[in-house]
Amino acid sequence: MALFGMRFDMRMPDIAPGSATDRYRAAVDMAAWADRVGVLLVVLSEHHGSSDGYLPSPIPMAAAIAARTSTIRLTLSALIAPFHDPLRLAEDLAVLDLLSGGRVDVVLANGYVAPEFAMFDVPMADRVRRTTEAVATLKAAWSGEPFEHRGRVVQVLPTPAQPGGPRISLGGSVEAAARRAARIADGFTPSTPDIWPFYVDECRKLGRPDPGPFLGGDTSVVHVARDVDEGWEQLAPHAMHEVNAYGAWSAAAGLDTQVGYERFDDPDALRASGRYRVMTPEQLVADLTERGPFAFTMLHPLVGGLPPEVGWRSLELIEQEVLPALS
DSSP: OOEEEEEEOOOOOTTOOSOHHHHHHHHHHHHHHHHHHTOOEEEEOOOOSOTTOOOSOHHHHHHHHHHHOSSSEEEEEEEEGGGSOHHHHHHHHHHHHHHHTSOEEEEEEOOOOHHHHHHHTOOGGGHHHHHHHHHHHHHHHTTOSOEEETTEEEOOOSOOSSTTOSEEEEEESSHHHHHHHHHHSSEEEESSGGGHHHHHHHHHHTTOOOOOSOOOOOOOEEEEOSSHHHHHHHHHHHHHHHHHHHHHHHHHTTOTTTTTOOOOSOHHHHHHHTSEEEEOHHHHHHHHHHHOTTOEEEEOTTGGGOOHHHHHHHHHHIIIIIHHHHO
16 A cells, blocks of 8 residues: 655744644644545654744644544654753653654754754764763663663653654764764654665674665655646745755755755756756656555645645545555
C-alpha cells in the first residue's frame, strides 16, 4: 500500500489569508482527517523568531493533535536541542507520549539559524555539546530512575508510554552529524541522502545493526488538483515563499547544498525542479502504482500560507479519488 505523511510548519506570510487562530485550528482538523484515512505520520517542525510565524512550539501543537487522533505517529522533526532545558524537555515529551498513547518520535537537531541562537543567548559553538547532552539526558530520564545531571541527582516522572521513551533520531547535513547519530542516537534523519553512507559506515564500525539503504524516499510535496495548471497557479506563491525562506536561512549558514534548498526567482523554474508537484488524482494514482507498494508521498496542505480551503480541496480529492483507486 502507498504511504502518506503530512507536515505543518505553520508559516503565515503576508500573502496568507485569514487569522493565525483559524490556521492552527485547520491544521489540527487536517491531522484528524489524516488519522481517519490512514496517513502514517504527521511531522511538526521548529524555528524561532521567524517573520512569517514559523511554528516555535511543536510540543503543544502535537498535544492538540494527539487529542484528536488515535493511530497516526507524531514526529517532531526537528526539535532544536540547544534551545531546550533537557530535563524540562524530557518531562514535556513524556507527557506528550502519554497523551498520545505512545505515538511520539523525536528528531533532535543542532540548529543552524544564527539569529535564533542570539535570541536564546546560546553560543553556536556550544550546539553539538548541548545536543549530545540532550540525548543522554532524555534516555536517562525516561528510565524513571534517579540519575546524575550537571552534578546533582534528579528523577523525571512520569515515564513515557513507550518503554524507554520515544525513539530519538538526530538530524543533520554533514558527515559528523551522521557519525554522531550512529554513536548516541536510535536513528538518523539526514537533510539529504548523500550523507546516509557515513551513518551506515559508523554503525558497522560500532558493531550496530546495519541500517540498510536510505528509506527517506521522495521528499517532494504533492498537491492534488483537477486542473494542474490552475493548481500550480494557486500553489506557486506559497511554494516560492517556503523554498526561498529556507534557502535564505541555508545560504546564511553556508549550507545551501547540504540541506537541499536552493533559492528560486522564477516559479516556472521551481515547478520544473519537482520539489513541489501538482498532480491530478489520476496522475497521483499512476505515480504511486509505478513506484511500488511502499511509495511515500508527503502532503503539506498549508504550505507557505496556502489558504486552508485550497489545502482541503487537495485532501478531499485524495480521499475521494486516490485512496479508493489504491485499495
